[in-house]
Amino acid sequence: MPSNPLQTLLTQDPGLPNPNPTSAYWQSPSHPLSNTQSPTLVLTTDIAIIGSGITGLSVLLTLLERHPDLKMTVLEARSLCSGATGRNGGQLAANAGEEYVHLVEEYGREEAGKIVRFTFENLRRMRELARRFAREESEVQEVVKVRVFLEEAGFERFRRGVDALERDVPELKGVYTVLESEVLKRDYHLDGAGGALLPAGTLWPYRLVTKAFASLWEEYAQRLNIETQTPVTSIAFDGTNPSHPYILHTPRGCLHAKKVVHCTNGHAGHLLPGLRGAVYPFKGTMTVQDGGSTVPNRGGDLSWGFHYPVIYDKQSSRYAGGLYYLMQNAKTGHFFFGGEDTRVDHCLSADDSRVEEGSITQLQQKLPQFLGHDGPEQWRLISGWSGIMGFSGDGLPLVGRANAAMTTRHGEGEYVAAAFNGYGMANCLLAGEALAKIMLDEDVSAWLPNAYGIHETRVTELLAVDRVIKSFALDG
Numbered sequence: 001m002p003s004n005p006l007q008t009l010l011t012q013d014p015g016l017p018n019p020n021p022t023s024a025y026w027q028s029p030s031h032p033l034s035n036t037q038s039p040t041l042v043l044t045t046d047i048a049i050i051g052s053g054i055t056g057l058s059v060l061l062t063l064l065e066r067h068p069d070l071k072m073t074v075l076e077a078r079s080l081c082s083g084a085t086g087r088n089g090g091q092l093a094a095n096a097g098e099e100y101v102h103l104v105e106e107y108g109r110e111e112a113g114k115i116v117r118f119t120f121e122n123l124r125r126m127r128e129l130a131r132r133f134a135r136e137e138s139e140v141q142e143v144v145k146v147r148v149f150l151e152e153a154g155f156e157r158f159r160r161g162v163d164a165l166e167r168d169v170p171e172l173k174g175v176y177t178v179l180e181s182e183v184l185k186r187d188y189h190l191d192g193a194g195g196a197l198l199p200a201g202t203l204w205p206y207r208l209v210t211k212a213f214a215s216l217w218e219e220y221a222q223r224l225n226i227e228t229q230t231p232v233t234s235i236a237f238d239g240t241n242p243s244h245p246y247i248l249h250t251p252r253g254c255l256h257a258k259k260v261v262h263c264t265n266g267h268a269g270h271l272l273p274g275l276r277g278a279v280y281p282f283k284g285t286m287t288v289q290d291g292g293s294t295v296p297n298r299g300g301d302l303s304w305g306f307h308y309p310v311i312y313d314k315q316s317s318r319y320a321g322g323l324y325y326l327m328q329n330a331k332t333g334h335f336f337f338g339g340e341d342t343r344v345d346h347c348l349s350a351d352d353s354r355v356e357e358g359s360i361t362q363l364q365q366k367l368p369q370f371l372g373h374d375g376p377e378q379w380r381l382i383s384g385w386s387g388i389m390g391f392s393g394d395g396l397p398l399v400g401r402a403n404a405a406m407t408t409r410h411g412e413g414e415y416v417a418a419a420f421n422g423y424g425m426a427n428c429l430l431a432g433e434a435l436a437k438i439m440l441d442e443d444v445s446a447w448l449p450n451a452y453g454i455h456e457t458r459v460t461e462l463l464a465v466d467r468v469i470k471s472f473a474l475d476g
């Protein structure tokens with residue numbers, strides 16, 4: 001019996017996605033394919049991809065394009081792209097400056113540089129994906145992201161990170177423009193110990209991903225099935241069926257597959273019990289707020305991030321995640337604002353069917369304050385919802401073949417890409433591509449960071465639950 005309440009929360013079974021999620025603004029109107037499924041579930045498939053977010057899409061796209069005849073089935077518990085990808089903050093931004101010092105300390109300069117390059121390349125590829133599949137609909141905006149550090153120590157650490165980054169990864173020299181607090185105030189009307197500018201983007205991820213699925217569905221109709229409203233409740237390995245040994249149980253019947261790909265992110269631990277704790281669900285809250293006609297629309301040129309030290313108070317169970325993220329829609333001027341300051345058991349949850357009352361209120365209070373509108377005003381709340389992210393103890397994604405300790409099953413045909421730690425738009429597309437290439441026996445070691453891989457020491461040491469607790473709560 002775990003003695004630490006955090007251990008219980010971190011290691012619990014995330015279960016299946018809740019069938020009645022809060023409605024995310026991005027998902028309205030829903031895509032015509034949102035509830036698509038075959039009249040009856042197909043019996044066999046070469047590859048079963050579980051999850052229809054950006055990661056599942058990327059695995060699918062890569063396998064369809066690189067293999068001439070594999071038959072693919074995408075299984076989605078709810079509607080198409082109804083997970084984190086369809087409920088996020090819409091930000092295309094790197095976290096290299098904030099993370100670099102830590103990455104060097106943990107993995108050394110070379111690997112830290114590889115991680116940073118991976119994220120920048122992923123962000124570039126996201127724009128390419130949008131141009132290819134949903135140029136208009138995805139509403140990609142090239143913006144400058146203003147990162148604001150609310151306290152001195154965080155700003156100083158960030159500044160050291162940028163200096164080190166420029167030294168070690170020369171092609172990123174000049175990507176960040178560090179701002180002193182006076183400049184932040186004078187030019188951007190923002191209060192903080194300091195900040196920085198960074199080229200970034202904003203987009204409408206739901207539209208991009210659903211439209212890309214629809215294009216693939218049309219192009220590869222002969223060898224692609226998309227089965228939404230089809231949760232995979234359990235997986236069994238049947239060694240007596242060497243061609244299709246995996247049996248995926250769903251309420252619509254069983255699907256027999258040669259290989260299984262887990263793109264279930266925060267829910268990965270449900271079908272991969274050995275991952276519980278190492279990868280855990282983290283619930284985020286988003287709002288859309290309208291500041292009215294007197295608040296300028298900077299959505300075409302700016303987005304924002306507000307950083308402060310993570311707070312975990314054991315007595316009150318308060319958990320504040322250290323970051324608020326903000327973008328503005330260039331067409332409507334509506335603000336898309338998210339960040340956590342709530343009870344720890346509300347964050348460590350895989351249930352996006354509710355938004356805690358206090359989570360919305362604090363976002364309504366914080367937004368006008370951050371943008372310099374002092375006073376008790378709250379802006380009009382247009383929408384509020386929650387979404388489930390996948391986090392890992394070492395803060396990095398997990399990409400590769402799932403071993404028997406994770407699956408607790410026989411067989412070597414299960415793969416996973418999960419735990420994007422809130423930075424999916426900077427990681428998922430290339431993580432999915434790398435995973436698909438690993439499945440095709442291609443060598444991805446030149447560009448997939450080794451630190452993202454599944455190797456013995458990572459899972460047993462770096463992602464051991466006591467370490468995860470420490471990383472989460474700072475003191476356990």
Ligand SMILES: Cc1cc2nc3c(=O)[nH]c(=O)nc-3n(C[C@H](O)[C@H](O)[C@H](O)COP(=O)(O)OP(=O)(O)OC[C@H]3O[C@@H](n4cnc5c(N)ncnc54)[C@H](O)[C@@H]3O)c2cc1C
Nearest residue numbers: 051053054055077083084085088089091232284387424425
């Ligand atoms: C509130 C919030 C704000 C965020 N903001 C940003 C941001 O601004 N920028 C950024 O880079 N990242 C952001 N992220 C993170 C980013 O959205 C995720 O990292 C990314 O979308 C993960 O994509 P995915 O495809 O791996 O997972 P998901 O999009 O979550 O897809 C997983 C899918 O698997 C399905 N599924 C799960 N279990 C099963 C099962 N057993 N059977 C069938 N289907 C199953 C789910 O229903 C879901 O559709 C945010 C996330 C949230 C929640």
